Structures are given as structure tokens and as C-alpha cells.
Amino acid sequence: GIAWFLALAFPPLTQRTYMSENAMGSTMVEEQFAGGDRARGLARDFAAHRRKSGALPVAWLERTMRSVGLEVYTQSFSRRLPFPDETHERYMVSGTNVYGILRAPRAASTESLVLTVPCGPDSTNSQAVGLLLALAAHFRGQIYWAKDIIFLVTEQDLLGTEAWLEAYHDVNVTGMQSSPLQGRAGAIQAAVALELSSDVVTSLDVAVEGLNGQLPNLDLLNLFQTFCQKGGLLCTLQGKLQPQDWTSVDGPLQGLQTLLLMVLQQASGRPHGPHGLFLRYRVEALTIRGINSFRQYKYDLVAVGKALEGAFRKLNHLLERLHQSYFFYLLPALARFVSIGLYMPAAGFLLLVLGLKALELWMQLHEAGVGPEEPRGASGPSPPVLPAQSVGLASLVAPLLISQAMGLALYILPVLGQHVATQHFPVAEAEAVVLTLLAIYAAGLALPHSTQRVVSAQAPDRGWMALKLVALIYLALQLACITLTNFSLGFLLAATMVPAAALTTPCGPRPLYAALLVLTSPAATLLGSLFLWRGA
């Protein structure tokens, strides 16, 4: 399984990307955006106003968007953070989103596209705001738009984007308080998030991973890759340059590195940019980051603007939602992908190990059971070898239920108990959660006591097999379910847990096995990967 996974980066298993959606493929447009100076001027104004006011300059944005010709609306939101922010020592985060809608002429406002620029308290992203306004001015003068375009400037990064999305779809998923939106533009077909660190960029980094490992349709990535190639822009994935040759070994090795980075990103479940929040609402979205590094050749805002203009004009041609290309894929490079049909066997092989081990245990149990057929409680002096299955199934329920209950407690109790704990005990909220988690783990140490009864009731060298059999099947089921929704998370957990689960028996060196099991539990894996991330 692991060998298959490592081989995914190599040519026979990766394919070149291609545009599946016919509506976006055939026409290449001539970009005419020339508002680089205007964008820089607007960015300077925005940065100045922002410095003066400390928060998003809402009135200035409203005025500017209106002068460009958009319908402007604002939305205020606030969110009570579960833990106080360490850097700012605050509980309540509030902000205002400003968005302008460019109504397509003679169209019925049934579909729309979104260009969003997140502005956080640390990263002002003012160059992206300037580019957004300049693009809005350029787009407003064209007559070929078939879908409305929403230009969205959010505050507080991801919180603002989530507040806007929730208000747009009129749902309340995360407990955010936000004012209702006054202007809407129909169903959103696609979205692009833009983050620029300076007004000249050396490369554009594309981010695809979203919340809980959800990915946008591959066609959107193909679209940007086409425009990177057309404009001669340097586009990177995961911050790594694209390997040029795939025939020698270097290219695939670099691809393997990119692939591993993507797997780590996807397994963490964190959205890699504001685009990740759009994916829940089935809006395909990407984040483009402009990075200014030490290269010689730099691109200015006009080049980035032209790429965005071209991409939006292509998205304008869409007749249906993006659905033709893959939704589940891995990317060794920007121009190559691995589809689900090719990467799933890697996880399949790993889970097969568990299945085979379970089968082996089943055969051993059967042998033991088929042996002496004395009835229970025989009068023979030696204790009868009871068939393990019949006794095992009844008393197996207890340890299973306890471990299941422990998992459930780990999931629910810390959040529920947070409030109660802070009322009754003099602890802060973060400490309350951590202490609850530790308490549940400690209570789980009682698990061996409940299994003692199972083991001692039967022959000592056979009793544990039934328990392990059920445990292995359970683990395989859980890992399969996780792999289906978030392949990276499932694969990483399987890669760490399967060897430990398959190898350990009560008959071998106990302390070694115990240490192995603890080290490969998901909590330890999480800790280990955090260290890796900080280090890498």
C-alpha cells in the first residue's frame, strides 16, 4: 500500500490535466486589462485609510465601489470566540464585510461569480483590494457579462468569509451573529480568493485544499493553469516550483514531495484559504496568492489582473455548474493529477492487511473450536477447551461499548462541559477543555479491567483472539469510512495504525507493544505531525 502510494507521483500513475468542461475549453479571450496604475493608487488609498481607522475603512470602500458603478452593500458580523485569542486577549471578534455587485446587463441575476479579498487584522492585503477595485472598474464597462459578479472584501479573514456565506445562504452553521444581506445575485457558480503581499509578484501560489479536506473541481485548477501558461506567469503549488521534465527521476521525486505536502494539508482539514469555506456550499473556489521572493523576473499587477480577467471571462461562458472533471484527486504538480481510481488502491491495500489478519484470527479460532467437543462444564479434571465464539460474543460487547462510549465522550464532553467547568471550577476555558480530555483518557485506562473478564473466562491463549478480531474489523470499517471522505486523513491514519494493530498480540513483549500502540494512536499522530509542521 505504501509502495503504491509512493509510486503515485510517477508517470504511469499520474496523468496530464485536461479541461473537461466544453464550455470553458475552446475559446481563448484577448485580455484588455490595463489598470495597473489605478490599482496601485487605490491600494495606497486603502492602506492609508486603513492605517488611520485601524479597521476596514467601510465608508471609503462604499464610496469607491459606488463610483466604479457597483451596487454596494455592507454586512456586519460578530462572533464569540470559544477560547480567548492569545495575541489579542479578546473574546469577541466583530467586523464588517463590504461587497459590490456588478449586475450583468440584460440578464436576470440568476447566477453569479465571486471575487473575494480577505483582509485580516495582520495582513492588510491592500494591493489585492486595489486590484479588485481596478478590475471592477474595467469589468463594469464591458457588455459581455452573462452572470453577475460580486466583489467581496471581508474582514477578519476566514471569519468574515464564513459570516458572508452563511448570511448569503441564510443558514447558521457556526453560531455566528451576522446581519442579513440586502443584496443577492442568485446562485454562485464559482469563486476566486486573492491575496497579494506586494504590488510586484514573482510567482502565484494556488491553494486548493478546503475545509475537511474537500477539494474544488479540477477544472477550476486547469483554468488557472491555462492562464498561467498563457500569460507566462510562474505558478506554484504548495510553494514548490513545477518540475519541467517527467522522464527522468527528478521530476517525479519533486512531484512526490508536492504530493506529500498536499496530503498533509488535506489531512489537517484546515481550509488553506478563504476558498475552503465556499466548498461546503458547492461553490467551486480557489485561492491565488501572490508571493514576492528574490527572483529576478517580477510581474506587476497588470499581469495578475489579466490572468484574473481571462479566468472570469472563461467562467462567464459556463452553462452548467462545474461537474465534468474530478472532485477527488491528488496533485503532484500543477499540470498533473492522480484521480481517485488510481490512489484508492493504496488505501485499499492497507486495509486489506487488517482484513487478512482478521481472517487469520478467524481461522485460528475455528481450529480451536473444532477441536475437542466436550460439553460445557464437563466433569473431566482438566478445564475443558470451550469454543471461543459462543462465549466471546456475549462478553465482547462490554469492552466494545466502553471504548465506543469513550470515543463519544471525547467528542461531546469537552465542549459541553466547558461552560459547566468554568462555572464550578476556577479554571479558564482552554484549561477546562484540556483537563476534560485528560480525564476521559484516564478513565479509558479502566478498559483493560473490563477485558480481563473476557480473557479469564476462556482459555488464556485463545480468548484475546475474538476481541482482536472484532477490533480489527471495527478499525478497518472506521478507516474505510474516513478514507472515503478525506483520503489523506484516512491514509495517514491507516499508515500509522495498521502495522501496530496487526502486529500486537498479548503474547509478545508487552511493554514494546504497549509503547507501539500508544505512539501510533491518532492523538500521538496529531502531535507528531504538529511538530513536523512547525519544523518544516
Next chain:
Amino acid sequence: MAAALPLAVLGLLLLGPGGRGHAEPPRDTLREELVITPLPSGDVAATFQFRTRWDSDLQREEGLSVLLKADRLFHTSYHSQAVHIRPVCRNARCTSISWELRQTLSVVYDAFVTGQGKKDWSLFRMFSRTLTEPCPLASESRVYVDITGHNQDNETLEVNPPPTTTYQDVTLGTRKTYAVYDLLDAAVINNSRNLNLQLKWRSPPEHEAPPAPFLHAQRYVSGYGLQSGELNTLLYNTHPYRAFPVLLLDTVPWYLRLYVHTLTITSKGKENKPSYVHYQPAQDRLQPHLLEMLIQLPANSATKVSIQFERALLKWTEYTPDPNHGFYVSPSVLSALVPSMVAAKPVDWEESPLFRSLYPVSDSSSYFVRLYTEPLLVNLPTPDFSMPYNVICLTCTVVAVCYGSFYNLLTRTFHIEEPSTGGLAKRLANLIRRARGVPPL
């Protein structure tokens, strides 16, 4: 869509009686009219109206129709055409009837596309033509320009050439002043051989939100996912102190199964019970849902009408070739008698300008408005259309490989067969082979 009221230029054409054998009708039955209204957002709305009682539709090469140039008309944000045909009485006792044909074209010019963001406009910039002469067949050919902003003290706008007469009227509940240019009046066109109306704004207007009309509405679908959703209609009443009722008509296709028990109407946070509700449930594949309600909108409030629905799975052949585009939900229709700020006098249809017929008033205290919300696009759960092919391939493979092998294993029997010694053909072949020197069969 936009908050402003587009004053359409209506073209009304009255058709003459179809060959009733009378003497030729007098010339004064063709009237053409152009009404231009600058909107607060900077766009310009133009409405052409041609009304004639000729018995045939004559080609008009002069007059207002020179302004109808197709390529400029496609730089608009909105256009609407209408044709109205109705019988009219020819005399007071209604002994004979003529047919009236009205052709209307309303367009809203986009200030940003045509005017590059400046709010000044002129006929040449909008239509790329100017008016040179009136239609020779017209009995009346006039251009009205809404200059309501001009009569205020600050005089924000200036119309060039200055109008000779003005006309005041109450339209949509407010008093409006129009500058009148009569093309049949020789003094208007005589000076420069063409009439190019221009409007300049003296003080540049500030960039603030345009004023909202008394009644406007919005509709959207909330919720995400392909199973259920909620249909929301927001009705805004911006009148400061008057409440008025609105008749809301919703036609929802059958594949969005509405749960009428979840219908909630809230105004200002409190529940609002409609005074009349008529609901006709849908029948699958036969008829859509019909929901009609009379809702009282309190003054200065926003009313939210919401109803939850579930998306149905259609039959395989009922999907369109582009099912992922979504399915349309028709707009809701709102009809209301909106209270007007100024009392309107009853109107004499023959003497008043043609555009007054666009704003019918039954009594002087309110005017009738029919609004359409935006249409909606809703995605239904779409199956994977490649599955029949996949299933056929898989089952054929399984049947051929597995079942075929098992069948062979189970039913194939071997029996020994004696090799046959002779046969005429074989002996003949062996003869030939011996002749050639090749070993025999």
C-alpha cells in the same frame, strides 16, 4: 431590478379599422412620443411610444424611429418591448370600432458603458443619431424630458436646448415636470436642422445610494445541499407612515415539494397573518403549486415570506441535457395599490400624453403597481448519467467471466473420441501430399 423607476419610452401605434370602407381617416391619428428620464443612479431611461390608427403598418423612416438603432440598443442594461392591441370606440355612442395598436420599447441606458461614468447624456451619445425631422404621417410627435430635478432651487441640471413649454403631471404618486419638445413645431428643429437634446449636471451628484421606491421585493433560495431548501421572498414597504396590502402570487414547479405548514410571514419580527390565502397543491408532472396571498405590509418595514421545500428526484428521461445548470423557478408576481404622495387628477386619454396610459390610476390616492421578482435557479439532485454504461460493462464482464467459467466447470464433460481413420477427402489430400513430398495427415 434597479431601484429606480424606468420610464419607458412607449411607442403606441393605433391601427386603423381594417378596411371598413370609410373615407381615409384624418391624419391626426398617428402619435409618436419619446420620454427621457434621467435616473438617480446616472442611467437614462428612454421610452418610445407610437400610436396610430392607420389600417396598415407603414414604414416610418423619419420621426422618432430614426433613433432606434440596433447596435446602441444592445448597450443597455434593460430593454422591454410590448405590443398592445385593443378595440376603441370611434365616437361617443360607440357605434363603430377601430383597432388601436400600441408598440412600446423601453430601454435603460447604462451610464457607465455609454457615458464612461459621467452622468451627462445627449441624444447623440445614446442613440448615435439625432432627430432631423418629424414623421410626415404623424399627427403628434413629441419628446418629453423629465426635469423634475431642475425646478428645485439649486438647479442641478440644465437641458439644452431650453424647452419652450413644460408639462406637469403626477406619475407614480409624485409630481413630475417634463420639458416638452414638439417636433411638429417648426421653431424646435428649424435652427440647426437637427435636435440633439443634451443634459448636463451642474454640480456633480454625490455618490450615495439611490432612493428606493415605496414597494420593492427580492427573492432568494436559502439553504445548501441537494435535499431541501427554503424559498424566501422579502417585501419592502418604504413608505414612512402608510401601510398597504400586497397580493403575492407564487407559482412553484412541482419538483420543489413545498411544505405549506412551514409557511411563515414575519414583519418587524412579529408574525403577520395574511388576510387571504389560496393554495393549490401541485400534482406530479401535471401542474405546479399555486400560492396566492394578500399580505398587509406595515409602514416602513421589510416582510419576509418563507416556505421550506424538498427537491424531488426526477425520472431518468425527464432531465434536460444540461441538468447541472439547474431548473428555473418563475418569479413571484406582486400587485399592489401603492398610496401616492400627491393626489392625481383623473385624466382625459385623448388630450394627455401617451405615457400617462402606462400609469393607470383608479382613484387619486393610490396607483397600481405590478412587480416581478427575480427568477431563481435551483439545482436538483442529478444522477450520474454514465452509470447505465458502467453497469452494462460490469454485468457483461461478470456474466462472461465468472458465470461462464462456473458453467463450464459444472457442465462440461469430457469423453474420449476415436480418431477417424479415413474419409474420402483425407485420402485425396494424402495422395496430393505424397506427390508433393510433404508428410501425410
